[in-house]
Amino acid sequence: MSLLTPDSGLLFWMLISFGIVVFILAKFGFPVILKMVEERKNYIEESLLMAEKARTELDNVKNDAEKLIEQARLEHQEILNNASKLKDTLIQDAKTKALIEADKIIENARIQIQSEKENAIREIRHQVAGLSVDIAEKVLRKKLTKDDEQLNMIQLLVDEINIPKS
């Protein structure tokens, strides 16, 4: 049964050649390939992770931007509101001031008118008093004649008074 007995020569060469094959391939062949494939795998995984991270960051940035825009919009709104309020108050103030001013002017005018009126009345009183004295004087002067004459005279005098007054 030569098939089942290992031949020494073949055994010898097998040890040598398999030894060399294992030495070369297990040292310089397969580790390089395995390492590179591993590195490639890691690289791909890393890239995927980084892409994921970049995407979330981008999302964050987008969110931030949206928030900023929202905030700016609100601020804008507020400023506008404030401005319109300010305008209203300003107008209100101006109106109030104008009213007060107008009131004052009117008051002054009224006071002036009042004083003018009083002056005029006083004047009239003075003149009426003067006229009364004049009339009395003229009545007294005409008394000497007739009653009719006296009445006519008074009427005349009163008319005379009325004329300058109008």
Added chain:
Amino acid sequence: MSRKLKIFFILLIAVFVIRGSVDAAVSAPAPSTDTIANEEAKSFNIRDIILEHLTDAYDWHITVVDGKPVSIPLPVIVYSKTTGWHIFMSSALHGGKEYKGFVIAEEGKFKSKIVEINEKGEQIKPFDISITKNVFSLLFSSTLLIFIIMYVANSYRKNGFAPKKGFVAAMEMFIMNINDDVIKPSIGKEYRHYAPYLLTLFFFIFINNLLGLIPIFPGGANVTGNIAITFVLAVCTFLIVNLKGSKEYWKEILWPDIPMWLKFPVPLLPVIELVGIISKPFALMIRLFANMLAGHSIGLGLTALIFVTVSKGIVMNTSMTILSVVFSVFIGFVELLVAFIQAYIFTMLSAVFIGLARVEPHQKH
């Protein structure tokens, strides 16, 4: 995607190898018909023919032309205790010729081996490290394997880990397939340490199996179907498994957690475990050897069918020839599968044994 590529790769090899087998089926008749023509008186001895092809030889027999064998001579390297080293071509010993006192024994204990004949006419076996057919094939396949793998590795050295194309990509897929599907799950987390050896083992067996399927020179030698080859492979696995075995591995063999009477005073289970240490690589050795030997035998037997039926008449012979070719093609496919499966199994079992030897202590409940 990767599965498609895988199938494509296997089919490519299949086509290549099957073409070879058909060539064999067609071209092999030539020598044998001549043999038959020359030795019509003798009956066609299938057993010898097949055995001759399965066993080692000192020259690479190709064919027989006009009754003369045509073969590639290979160097013979022998060391004799009396006359020292001798290196000569095997053609010097052709046809039973004697050269410097060496001759190929025709029969006896050293049948078809080179023996030295001393003064008394006794046959003495010299220390024989000739480059025989198997050795030549072994050296050829080793060189080829180193060339292929280093080519792939160099392409990585040069271009970094950028994706590869063509042959390198196919090899990468093949290597990573074995690495990820066989070695990694079998060994576990320490697999990186053993992957280079196991990958070398796989591709060494695979390339030798494949070359054995190619019937023309330099293939066709029955390398992995030779017990010396599988013996060395099994011994390597045995050494790695047991030298790298963890404390827990040895404890489980020598002092397992079992009832006392099973291990003392008669160490029943330790003995069984120790037998297991040997039987595991032994099974590896026999499995690969027997499978490859059987494959070669079937292929040769089917081809021999043509010549056995020559004497049975032309109709019988023709039909048997057709049958033989059809079956050879079929067996060629099966052998291709076996070439892969045996390399796969040897690697996987080696990985499993290594994984088992690296056990960690069980959690105490």
